[in-house]
Amino acid sequence: MLTEIKINLAKVVAPLISVEESVLVSSMESPKNSEHGHLSFPVFSLAKSLKKAPPLIAKELAEKLQGQLPEFLQSVEPLSGFLNFRFKSSYLMSAIEKSILAHPEAIGSSKEGLGKKVVIDFSSPNVAKPMSIGHLRATVIGQAICNLAKSRGYEVVGLNHLGDWGTQFGKLAWAYKAWGSEYDFKGKAFESLYALYVRFHDEAENNKELDDLGAAEFRKLEAGDEEVIHLWKWFVEISLKEYQRLWDLLGVKHELVLGESFYNSHLKPTEERLRSAGILKESDGAMVVEMDDPKMPPCLITKSDGASLYATRDLASAIYRVEDLKADINLYVVGVDQTLHFRQVFEVLKKMDFDWWENCHHISFGMYRFKDMGRMSSRKGNIIVFEDVVSKAIEMVHSIIEEKNPNLKNKDSVATQVGVGAIIFNDLVNDRVKNVDFDWDRVLDFEGNSGPYVQYCNVRCKSLIRKSGESVFKTFSAPLDSFEESQLMWSLLGFEAVLAQAYKYFKPHFVAVWLLDICRQFSSFYAKHPILNADEDLKRSRLTLVQSTGLVIEKALEILNIQAPEEM
Numbered sequence: 001m002l003t004e005i006k007i008n009l010a011k012v013v014a015p016l017i018s019v020e021e022s023v024l025v026s027s028m029e030s031p032k033n034s035e036h037g038h039l040s041f042p043v044f045s046l047a048k049s050l051k052k053a054p055p056l057i058a059k060e061l062a063e064k065l066q067g068q069l070p071e072f073l074q075s076v077e078p079l080s081g082f083l084n085f086r087f088k089s090s091y092l093m094s095a096i097e098k099s100i101l102a103h104p105e106a107i108g109s110s111k112e113g114l115g116k117k118v119v120i121d122f123s124s125p126n127v128a129k130p131m132s133i134g135h136l137r138a139t140v141i142g143q144a145i146c147n148l149a150k151s152r153g154y155e156v157v158g159l160n161h162l163g164d165w166g167t168q169f170g171k172l173a174w175a176y177k178a179w180g181s182e183y184d185f186k187g188k189a190f191e192s193l194y195a196l197y198v199r200f201h202d203e204a205e206n207n208k209e210l211d212d213l214g215a216a217e218f219r220k221l222e223a224g225d226e227e228v229i230h231l232w233k234w235f236v237e238i239s240l241k242e243y244q245r246l247w248d249l250l251g252v253k254h255e256l257v258l259g260e261s262f263y264n265s266h267l268k269p270t271e272e273r274l275r276s277a278g279i280l281k282e283s284d285g286a287m288v289v290e291m292d293d294p295k296m297p298p299c300l301i302t303k304s305d306g307a308s309l310y311a312t313r314d315l316a317s318a319i320y321r322v323e324d325l326k327a328d329i330n331l332y333v334v335g336v337d338q339t340l341h342f343r344q345v346f347e348v349l350k351k352m353d354f355d356w357w358e359n360c361h362h363i364s365f366g367m368y369r370f371k372d373m374g375r376m377s378s379r380k381g382n383i384i385v386f387e388d389v390v391s392k393a394i395e396m397v398h399s400i401i402e403e404k405n406p407n408l409k410n411k412d413s414v415a416t417q418v419g420v421g422a423i424i425f426n427d428l429v430n431d432r433v434k435n436v437d438f439d440w441d442r443v444l445d446f447e448g449n450s451g452p453y454v455q456y457c458n459v460r461c462k463s464l465i466r467k468s469g470e471s472v473f474k475t476f477s478a479p480l481d482s483f484e485e486s487q488l489m490w491s492l493l494g495f496e497a498v499l500a501q502a503y504k505y506f507k508p509h510f511v512a513v514w515l516l517d518i519c520r521q522f523s524s525f526y527a528k529h530p531i532l533n534a535d536e537d538l539k540r541s542r543l544t545l546v547q548s549t550g551l552v553i554e555k556a557l558e559i560l561n562i563q564a565p566e567e568m
């Protein structure tokens with residue numbers, strides 16, 4: 001809606017100040033101080049042609065516009081080198097009625113991606129291992145970007161690139177044959193599988209023969225041994241069942257699961273394409289592709305024994321995603337420690353003369369840092385586990401509910417919604433490229449910059465609507481002329497532009513930070529202006545603004561993959 005407003009303003013104003021419409025639209029921005037207006041046009045680019053100082057240009061243009069303001073503008077004011085515009089509340093109310101209230105199902109949506117497909121590789125755990133806190137980040141960020149892409153009109157394929165191949169499966173097969181009867185695979189299948197994995201590696205520290213036995217089992221797997229293949233498929237099934245339970249808890253969905261094993265038949269053809277491109281070279285028995293950047297090491301394609309590596313599989317995967325899945329954009333949500341790996345893979349794709357390599361993006365993210373490890377222990381020992389963090393949040397929210405609102409209906413459900421939402425929001429409110437300082441007090445602060453604060457703001461909107469005795473408000477019945485009301489309406493109309501920015505840079509924190517600002521603006525409006533006790537027409541108008549705010553908050557929460565409780 002913001003783009004449409006800019007275009008409408010430019011059509012009227014551009015001819016009056018002798019500036020091209022396109023220039024005016026692309027240059028307009030929101031003032032840093034909201035008290036200065038809704039939109040601002042920096043005139044610095046006109047200084048050279050007009051041979052005047054920007055403050056003087058702004059002053060003269062404002063004076064020129066004063067006598068012929070379009071009917072939807074309340075004011076135009078010069079400030080330093082900026083021309084600041086403020087819209088009439090009646091115009092903002094009309095815009096909200098035509099967009100948010102008339103089409104709530106399409107709030108924030110765009111058609112820019114229609115006809116294009118985005119494949120997003122995210123979460124992607126390793127079979128037989130519990131998902132770590134790093135997988136939590138990859139999962140939360142990846143799902144949010146999926147949702148952002150869908151809001152832009154793209155067809156989206158969320159892909160689980162499952163780690164389901166390698167020598168560890170030979171080790172697991174051997175361990176199961178030797179020790180499996182000692183574990184409860186009927187009652188605690190995944191826990192037993194991981195215990196076998198840990199035990200094998202512990203015992204291999206003192207018995208190197210175990211590694212050879214595990215390698216022999218993996219060779220059987222590669223050769224198609226029916227018994228080992230049966231065990232391998234079972235291990236994958238056990239792991240996926242466990243991972244799906246956690247993804248369901250977070251509301252995460254993958255459209256496609258393609259493990260590393262899927263690409264086994266694609267490896268030799270990929271190597272042949274590298275050889276045909278003339279870029280595959282021998283180096284100490286291994287096959288590599290040299291990088292153009294002398295500071296980057298060669299990309300290792302196969303070891304000296306002919307075994308493939310991650311790069312080989314990621315090259316085969318990228319080609320499959322474009323040629324078979326027909327991906328227009330290929331995203332990898334993987335930690336920052338894999339930056340060099342993806343730079344090498346994308347460089348190799350470029351050397352293979354794939355013109356689509358530039359549409360492959362590594363969506364990197366930083367690490368979690370826990371402020372108080374004493375309050376976060378892991379039953380797995382040396383890693384902090386995905387489930388432990390989420391479960392701890394739900395448990396703590398449950399305690400808060402028992403203390404502050406013990407009569408709340410559906411306490412377990414609300415505790416899950418708020419606890420999970422708190423973890424997700426705490427992650428996404430940070431720029432993904434930065435490390436996240438994890439502080440439980442901040443994560444669960446119902447009055448601070450947190451997920452529970454945003455959810456509670458939405459609950460307050462719902463409560464006001466319920467108390468009004470009606471359920472739907474679609475039109476404004478009286479002017480809303482206060483600064484708080486005008487600014488809140490203006491901010492709501494900017495939602496689509498925020499989603500566009502967040503998708504452009506693959507950074508969901510733009511949405512989370514904006515959402516906090518909306519909630520603060522709503523709280524200011526709520527504190528300063530009576531709603532249910534106002535005169536009838538004004539009450540209905542303010543309730544219409546409340547309804548609009550709630551609709552937008554819920555949509556923003558949906559984009560971040562956070563549920564919106566009815567009560568808290």
